Amino acid sequence: MARRQEQESARSEVTEVADGVLRMELPIRMPGLGHVNCYAILDANGAAVVDPGLPGPGTWRALQDRLKQAGLAPRNVHTVIVTHSHPDHFGGAGRFAKEFGSKVVAHHSFGFGVLTPAAAPEVSVDDLAAENSVADAANEPREGVPPSTDERDLDAFEQLRAITTGITPWGGERPKPPWRTKLKWRVMRWLGSSVIPTISHPVDHGDVLELAGREWFVVHTPGHTGDHFCLHDPESGIFLAGDHVLPSITPHISGISSSPDPLSSFFFSLDRVAEMTGVGQVLPAHGHPFDDLASRCHAIKRHHHERLDEVRVISRELGPTTVAAFSERLFKKRSWGAMAESETYAHLEHLRLAKEAESYRDDAGKLIYVVG
Numbered sequence: 001m002a003r004r005q006e007q008e009s010a011r012s013e014v015t016e017v018a019d020g021v022l023r024m025e026l027p028i029r030m031p032g033l034g035h036v037n038c039y040a041i042l043d044a045n046g047a048a049v050v051d052p053g054l055p056g057p058g059t060w061r062a063l064q065d066r067l068k069q070a071g072l073a074p075r076n077v078h079t080v081i082v083t084h085s086h087p088d089h090f091g092g093a094g095r096f097a098k099e100f101g102s103k104v105v106a107h108h109s110f111g112f113g114v115l116t117p118a119a120a121p122e123v124s125v126d127d128l129a130a131e132n133s134v135a136d137a138a139n140e141p142r143e144g145v146p147p148s149t150d151e152r153d154l155d156a157f158e159q160l161r162a163i164t165t166g167i168t169p170w171g172g173e174r175p176k177p178p179w180r181t182k183l184k185w186r187v188m189r190w191l192g193s194s195v196i197p198t199i200s201h202p203v204d205h206g207d208v209l210e211l212a213g214r215e216w217f218v219v220h221t222p223g224h225t226g227d228h229f230c231l232h233d234p235e236s237g238i239f240l241a242g243d244h245v246l247p248s249i250t251p252h253i254s255g256i257s258s259s260p261d262p263l264s265s266f267f268f269s270l271d272r273v274a275e276m277t278g279v280g281q282v283l284p285a286h287g288h289p290f291d292d293l294a295s296r297c298h299a300i301k302r303h304h305h306e307r308l309d310e311v312r313v314i315s316r317e318l319g320p321t322t323v324a325a326f327s328e329r330l331f332k333k334r335s336w337g338a339m340a341e342s343e344t345y346a347h348l349e350h351l352r353l354a355k356e357a358e359s360y361r362d363d364a365g366k367l368i369y370v371v372g
């Protein structure tokens with residue numbers, strides 16, 4: 001399988017993807033992803049930036065390099081827009097606010113995703129498995145290489161998530177990072193409190209942001225996280241999609257969510273944007289710009305409906321069983337673990353809330369599901 005476009009390394013050149021909108025690729029080495037796109041919307045006062053990468057000095061340096069190419073200094077960034085509360089999207093926001101007084105715009109419910117204890121919350125387990133098979137084919141060493149600055153930045157966030165380790169809602173174990181120590185936890189608490197941005201301008205669905213002399217509509221798109229939103233400028237047809245709709249991978253839908261049924265939320269949000277008129281160019285947070293938003297939404301929905309069908313078949317074959325047992329049938333062994341269980345749990349809860357499945361706890365406290 002070829003490497004997906006979302007896995008490509010960040011290029012240092014800045015590209016003008018639409019009139020007055022620049023794409024700046026920032027390096028990240030998160031599972032399944034090679035870069036995050038930070039977009040700059042230019043106006044007479046400077047720029048608004050959307051999703052300024054991971055926290056930490058490596059990303060900050062890369063972002064300053066890209067801004068400089070565009071003739072901008074960090075003090076010219078008057079607004080930072082954060083599409084959702086994942087660290088590769090809000091990273092630089094707090095620093096812009098603190099050092100340069102930038103406004104920070106995010107959904108009013110911003111924050112839950114920061115503490116979501118999934119080990120790798122960005123891309124689906126299927127896409128991670130695809131990435132691993134590419135790495136195996138290329139025989140790339142994936143261990144024993146000193147981490148880059150960005151990887152160290154990310155480790156810190158994994159530790160923040162580890163603070164909430166314990167038992168999952170379905171009775172499984174949360175991921176336990178091997179390097180977890182009390183000292184690192186203390187560092188993390190300090191780092192966590194300093195890099196999670198304070199939102200100066202909370203927004204909600206239907207709000208309008210005036211940027212670059214144009215009106216950008218806030219489109220709330222819960223699913224990948226509860227606080228995810230996209231921005232649409234109907235006049236130019238530009239749609240800033242964040243992680244809601246990516247060109248070739250499926251975003252991770254975690255069962256541990258602020259929503260009781262994150263998959264339903266995601267379906268609702270896919271329909272919401274698929275039905276929109278006046279969308280020409282889609283600018284995703286990972287991968288290249290694309291233009292057929294509706295068909296990409298339909299393809300992602302189809303993927304989840306196929307997964308729901310697989311869950312129904314597994315239930316018929318296994319009878320009442322645990323989330324882990326469902327997960328081990330849905331995914332190959334190399335993907336087993338908390339993240340696969342979390343996606344499985346999201347699908348099982350979706351069926352339960354649609355009254356298509358029932359659940360109860362066994363003597364060991366594990367949730368048992370029966371579908372149909």
Ligand SMILES: [Zn+2]
Pocket residue numbers: 084086121122224243
């Ligand atoms: Zn995300």
Ligand SMILES: [Zn+2]
Pocket residue numbers: 036086088089122243285286
């Ligand atoms: Zn992302």
